[in-house]
Amino acid sequence: MLDDxxxxxxxxxxGLSLAxxxxxxxxxxxxxxxxxxxxxHAAILGVALSLAFSMSPVIGTFVAALAVGIAAxxxxxxxxxxxxxxxxxxxxxxxxxxVAISFVRGxxxxxxSFLFGDILTVSLGHVGLIWLVSLGVLGVLVWRWSDLxxxxxxxxxxxxxxxxxxxxxxxxxxxxxxxxxLSLKIVGALLIGAMLIIPATAARxxxxxxxxxxxxxxxxxxxxxxGGVGASALLDTPAGPSIVVVAALxxxxxxxxxxxxx
Amino acid sequence: xxxxxADGLGVKYGGKPxxxxxxxxxxxxxxxxxxxxxxxxxxxxIRALLGIVTPTRGTVSAKQGLRIGYVPQxxxxxxxxxxxxxxxxxxxxxxPDYELNQVMSRVGIADLAHRQMAALSGGQFQRILLARALLxxxxxxxxxxxxxxxxxxxxxxxxxxxxxxxxxxxCAILLVSHDLHVVMGASDRVICLxxxxxxxxxxxxxxxAPEYRELFGMGTKGALALYRHEHDHHHxxxxxxx
Numbered sequence: 001m002l003d004d005x006x007x008x009x010x011x012x013x014x015g016l017s018l019a020x021x022x023x024x025x026x027x028x029x030x031x032x033x034x035x036x037x038x039x040x041h042a043a044i045l046g047v048a049l050s051l052a053f054s055m056s057p058v059i060g061t062f063v064a065a066l067a068v069g070i071a072a073x074x075x076x077x078x079x080x081x082x083x084x085x086x087x088x089x090x091x092x093x094x095x096x097x098x099v100a101i102s103f104v105r106g107x108x109x110x111x112x113s114f115l116f117g118d119i120l121t122v123s124l125g126h127v128g129l130i131w132l133v134s135l136g137v138l139g140v141l142v143w144r145w146s147d148l149x150x151x152x153x154x155x156x157x158x159x160x161x162x163x164x165x166x167x168x169x170x171x172x173x174x175x176x177x178x179x180x181x182l183s184l185k186i187v188g189a190l191l192i193g194a195m196l197i198i199p200a201t202a203a204r205x206x207x208x209x210x211x212x213x214x215x216x217x218x219x220x221x222x223x224x225x226x227g228g229v230g231a232s233a234l235l236d237t238p239a240g241p242s243i244v245v246v247a248a249l250x251x252x253x254x255x256x257x258x259x260x261x262x
Numbered sequence: 263x264x265x266x267x268a269d270g271l272g273v274k275y276g277g278k279p280x281x282x283x284x285x286x287x288x289x290x291x292x293x294x295x296x297x298x299x300x301x302x303x304x305x306x307x308i309r310a311l312l313g314i315v316t317p318t319r320g321t322v323s324a325k326q327g328l329r330i331g332y333v334p335q336x337x338x339x340x341x342x343x344x345x346x347x348x349x350x351x352x353x354x355x356x357x358p359d360y361e362l363n364q365v366m367s368r369v370g371i372a373d374l375a376h377r378q379m380a381a382l383s384g385g386q387f388q389r390i391l392l393a394r395a396l397l398x399x400x401x402x403x404x405x406x407x408x409x410x411x412x413x414x415x416x417x418x419x420x421x422x423x424x425x426x427x428x429x430x431x432x433c434a435i436l437l438v439s440h441d442l443h444v445v446m447g448a449s450d451r452v453i454c455l456x457x458x459x460x461x462x463x464x465x466x467x468x469x470x471a472p473e474y475r476e477l478f479g480m481g482t483k484g485a486l487a488l489y490r491h492e493h494d495h496h497h498x499x500x501x502x503x504x
Contacts, residue, residue, distance in 0.1 A: 029343045150354040153337065159314040160332040161354055207344040208378070 006233055009119045012127045012186055013225025013243060016195070019134040019179050021218025022141045024200035025210065026172055029152050033197050034083065035072060038090035039173075039180050040192040042068035044097035046181070047114050051104045057114075058129070062181035068093050069173040094189075117188030117240035119229070130182050137175045141214075144171060149210055187240040194244040195221065202251035220250050263290045265325050265402050265434055266311055272319030273306050280306045283458050284320070288402065293428060293435045293448055295465075298455035299477060304438045305335060307455065308406055311436075328402065331395030331433070333388075335406035339379040347382075347390055348375040357397040368430075369393045369423065384411045388420060396427070402434040403427070409439070421448055 027036050043061045045068075050060025068089055075085045101111070141148065151158040151168035158165050176196075183192050203216035228243030235242075267287035273280050281303040288294050298304050309315045311322055312332060324330075339345055351362060366372045369389045374382070382390070388408055395403055405424075409417040425448050428435055437449070452468040454460045460473040468474050 031342075146354045152343075153339065153350075153353070154334050156309065156312070156314055156334045157332070157337060158354070160312045160330065160334075163354060201342075204342060204344065209344055209346060209349055213344055 005120050005122075006229055008122050008124060008127050009229045009239060010225055012119060012122045012130050013229065014222045015127065015131040015134045016179070016183050016186060017134075017199070017218050017221030017225060018131075019137040019141075019175070020183070020195050021199060021203075021216075021221050022138065022214035023172070023175055023179055024196035024217050024221075025203070025214045026141075026148065026152060027176070027196045028200045028204070029210075030172075032172075033193065034086045034090070035069070036176060036180075036196045037193040038072055038086045038093070039065045039069050039176050040189045041090045041094035042097075043180050043184050043189045043192070044114060045093045045100065046097070047184070048097045048100035048104065051101065057184065058181050061184055062177055064093070064097075065177035065180045066174065069177050070170075073169055073173060113188070114184060115188045115190050116238060117184065117186045117191065119186045119239045119243070120232070122185055126185060130186075133178055133182050137178060140171065140175065144168070145211075148172065187243060191240055191244050194247065198244065198247040198251050199224065202247070202254040205254040220247065224250060263325070264288070265290055265328055266322070266330075267324075268307070268311065268317075268320060268322050270320035271307070271310060271317050271322065273303070273310055273315055274318045275306075279457070281310070281457060282319075284455075285459070286311075286453070288434050288436055290401070290434055291428065291432050292450050293425075293437070294451045294453060295449040296436065296438045296453050296455055297440065297468075298460075300440075302456040304455055305406055308404055308436070308438060312404065325401070329398055329400045331398065331400030331403045333391045333395045333403070333405040333408050335438075336410070337391065341380045343380070345379045346375070347371065347377050347379060350379055350390065351394055351397065361397060361399075365393050365396045368396070368427075385416045385420070388412065388416075389423075392423070396431075399431075400433055402436060404436045406438045407440065408437070424448070 027033060042064045046061035046064030047057055048060075049055070049064055050057045053060070072082075072086055072089050075089070098111075147158070147163045148168050148171065150161065150163055151165040155165040158168070179196075180189075180192050183195060187195050199220040200213065200217040202220050203213045206216050207213035224243050224247035227246035227249075229239055231237055231246065232239040232242045264287045268284055271284040271286070272282045284307060286307065296304050296307065306315060310317050311324075312330065313322070339350070348362075351357070351366075357365075363372070366375065369392050371386065371389050371393055374386060374390070379387070379390070392403075392405075392408070395405075403424075409420050412420060424435060424437070427433065449465055451462060452465050453462040454468055454471070454474045454477060456477055460477065461468055461471040463471070
């Protein structure tokens with residue numbers, strides 16, 4: 001059964017959702033949507049680095065994403081606005097990556113596969129890696145949940161209770177870089193942000209607690225994967241974008257089904 | 263007994279001095295109000311006392327095992343995060359149920375436990391922040407401009423509650439404020455801050471001090487002189503109203 005590329009694709013997407021659900025919730029709560037995009041764009045730079053140094057793309061992407069993530073946190077705390085800092089970093093990293101790839105000799109790179117992913121060609125080994133890292137990220141988020149949540153509410157409130165807000169930010173940046181590196185193959189650099197933000201935003205309408213929202217986001221991510229891969233098989237549409245489209249549909253429906261706010 | 267003190271405290275942000283030569287202490291059950299214009303370092307002093315910022319000069323020392331309850335200046339929980347009042351009060355650690363119930367009824371939010379934080383009024387929100395600070399039986403409550411965004415009766419009610427807290431629990435209170443005329447009546451001591459401590463003393467002494475008048479008097483074109491009378495009678499007003 002695992003030989004079937006559709007089954008592998010679904011397993012990869014569901015595995016990824018285990019991490020993108022709760023992580024996406026933090027991205028939404030912390031208003032880091034653009035931050036996620038920036039890290040994702042840096043992934044293209046990572047691809048170029050991997051090709052230049054003959055590394056695994058997952059490692060190159062992780063390093064580049066992490067470096068840009070930390071740079072963004074550092075620059076923004078130096079008095080510049082987060083918004084414009086990310087704007088500069090995000091597009092610089094993407095452009096630099098695209099330029100750098102053109103310098104790598106002798107390699108014909110299929111850029112679209114990095115921009116949009118290719119979930120249908122994911123190998124069994126890659127599926128295993130995704131599950132391993134996703135469960136790892138999920139484990140860390142669950143373990144540090146209370147501290148992460150407190151620091152997300154307010155830095156000073158956390159610090160006054162002995163929680164280091166900078167460390168919580170670093171944990172989330174690390175987790176984001178890891179997840180971005182992993183999901184490049186699945187939804188691609190342009191749509192990773194969508195997998196973080198759309199399920200979490202859709203989950204908001206069904207949730208009365210932060211934990212509920214994180215779990216619901218994971219479920220929606222899983223449903224979007226099933227729907228997207230299914231649609232791709234039936235209608236011959238590109239799989240990565242189809243997953244995002246299904247997630248967006250769920251978001252649109254969730255607006256109508258919102259539980260009452262009291 | 264001194265709970266927490268700062269000695270020769272100086273703090274710089276990015277090379278820019280925010281505070282210098284601040285000597286400060288607060289004793290058990292004392293109410294101290296910290297006033298000063300925007301950018302005078304009020305919040306920075308509090309953050310240094312709480313250990314959130316590291317002083318560039320001087321030291322902060324606290325009594326062994328001091329329990330601090332802190333109400334931050336601005337905390338917004340917007341609609342993106344679903345969060346009930348009960349869940350919020352359990353962050354980062356959950357308090358025992360009996361203590362939670364006691365604190366919630368003390369600040370009058372017992373019926374709000376299952377409401378969403380984002381749906382609360384400003385006054386309710388402030389009470390919940392206060393309840394949160396009271397969990398863990400603090401020796402001192404530190405409140406950073408806790409009445410921002412409240413209307414006049416709301417401010418009066420909030421300060422009245424703080425006075426009651428001091429009476430009932432006996433904790434010290436350090437309050438940052440800019441609405442001087444309401445606070446002063448309840449304070450044992452007022453400290454006027456502008457990068458350093460300009461003057462301090464009882465409310466009457468400070469409001470008469472030339473340093474204080476220079477800081478607040480000019481900008482308000484004498485309006486503060488009116489307020490000064492009003493806050494002298496603040497206590498009586500509260501009791502008539504109650």
